[in-house]
Amino acid sequence: MRVAIIGAGPSGMAQMRAFEAASRAGEEIPEFVCFEKQSDWGGQWNYTWRTGLDEHGEPVHSSMYRNLWSNGPKEVLEFADYTFDEHFGRPISSYPPRPVLWDYISGRVEKSGVRQHVRFSTVVRWVDYDDAAEQFTVTSEDLPSGTTTSETFDRVIVGVGHFSFPRMPDFDGIETFPGRVMHAHDFRGAEDLAGRDLLVIGSSYSAEDIGSQAHKMGARSVTASYRTAPMGYEWPDGFEEKPLVLRFEGSTAHFADGTSREFDAVVMCTGYLHKYPFLPDDLALDSPNNVYPAGLYKGVVWQRNPHLFYLGAQDQWLTFNMFDAQAWFVRDLILGKIEMPPAEERQADIDTWLARFEAIETVADEVRFQVEYTGELIEATDYPMFDLEEVIEIFLAWKRDKKDDIMGYRDRTYRSVMTGTIAATHHTRWVDELDDSIARYLAPVPTDAVGAGAPRAPR
Incomplete structure (x- = not known):
């Protein structure tokens, strides 16, 4: 069996990690190839100064900007199998800047040794499916050389995200x-x-x-x-x-x-479109940005063709650890450890989740919906379970913190769901910190960190 993974952002990285974890446990895994348009992995977290078109004349994928700091506590996105403590060797604050988060997600897959499976600077141009052969033909282009290649795969996993094609309104004048x-x-x-x-x-x-x-x-x-x-x-x-x-x-x-x-x-700041220019319409998800797009069994399996999978297609409260849960679930479907139900059963499950989605009334309902969805996927695999109720509580505390102090909430600290570690207080208040570099962030207290102030009590 051959598997194509399209995109080496957080979702594609999660999928490669899932296969690597199974291989490390002694399981036989399929050959997999990951196609990544950018020259390095990280997806949105792979910051570029470029806008519009990249160096190859391709639409720029990343919407990342230079000054971004996490706008949600790191404690709700922490990997269950690779903690912040393990990566950095000490507690860090709850709201890291962009380079710190990129270092974290990159470090996990770098340690896994899966880079050999990624074809960087390679864009997928088209995907066809042959019903008789039950195989996909993936046509890709190596951007530096312009060489086009067509290959067959038994499964395709789409992990390109949905925050790259802007929704641009018009206004008179x-x-x-x-x-x-x-x-x-x-x-x-x-x-x-x-x-x-x-x-x-x-x-x-x-x-x-x-x-x-x-x-x-x-x-x-x-x-x-x-x-x-x-x-x-x-x-x-x-x-x-x-x-x-x-x-x-x-x-x-x-x-x-x-x-x-x-x-x-x-x-x-008007949102993004679900857009997959490399897929024909019978394979392409077309959905508003919501927490349960219609047409996906368990939020990952394309109902019209169960050999095609989507990761991270939902609007997101959880991010990295939800992508992990999805990737482990997709992996086990491909390995046959989880049985793929017939179409009627899959549709019944989709309908059940859509009914729950339609019943959402509050932000707290939506958070609980996505956390419970993620928990269901984790329970079906060997991905490490963690305290989902605590994740919900952190999300709700985060919402309260923002209401309390929108310009100061990034100075709050939380307790890791995975390790119990209390986050460190950053040496400088976010509103005063104009240096987002990883060196500055991880440095001991600088002499100019006069605005640190007294932190709120950790949660």
Whole structure:
């Protein structure tokens, strides 16, 4: 058997780790090949300064920006088989910056020795399925050489994520706006917004985080425009929320409440599309961004062709450890350790989960839904189980912390679900820390860390 894994981001890395773990346990595993368009693994966490097109003329995959720090506690995404303590050799804070998280996820698979299975700088151009042969033909291109290759595989695992193709709305008159207009996908840093007036359009995590970054980096003002409801945090002076923009006239934005303001820059924080240009429509998932996309048995098996799998296709509360749970489950389906039910049983299971999804009323319901879904996958495999109820409690505490102090919640600390370790307090408050490098983050207390302040009690 041959297995193709498309994408070497956190989902594809999880799948390779799952196969490697089975091999290390003495099990016979299939030959697998991972295709990765970028020159290194990490997916979204593989930061690039490039926007638009990459060095090969391909659409840039990563939406990562330079100043990003985790916007959720690391304790809810920690790998059960490779802890932060193991990787760094000591406790670190609950909200690491981008380079630290990349080092963590990269370190796990580097230690596993699976890099040999990845074809970097190789983009999958097309996937066909032959019903009679029950095989896929995967056509890929080695980008540096331009060489195109077609190969057959028995299973295909799609792990490219769904945060690379921006959803870009239109507004009357926006073509007259003289400043820069971009989607969050192309945002790379907030330093050039110092002393400027920024409009972010959206009211979810990108708007919250990019707006906060801009404020931290010295923007004169930040305005967040919402379509349905405001984020509702107690923003600092110079940060406000407005209802949806109706139109632009030059640098002036007119809002639905009848007010208007002038801006220097606009960032569209308006979400992403499920888009798989390498798949025909009978294999391509087409779904809104939600926690249980229709058409996937156990959230991973393409119902119309159970030889095709998706990882990380859901909107996400859990991330890395949910991808692990999915990858271990997919691995065991492929190895035959878990029996693939007939189509009718799979559909009945999909319908049950969709009914539960439709019944979600609150954020707490949605968190519990995804944590329980992840737990069901873990129980079916040998992936290490962890305290799922504690994960839920951390998520809910995190939501409360953000309501309490939107600009200071990253200074809170939590207890590891995996090891019981209390996170360290970072030497500098997030709002004062302008150096996101891993060297600065892991350094002993610098002499300039005067703004550390008193941390809240650990949870």
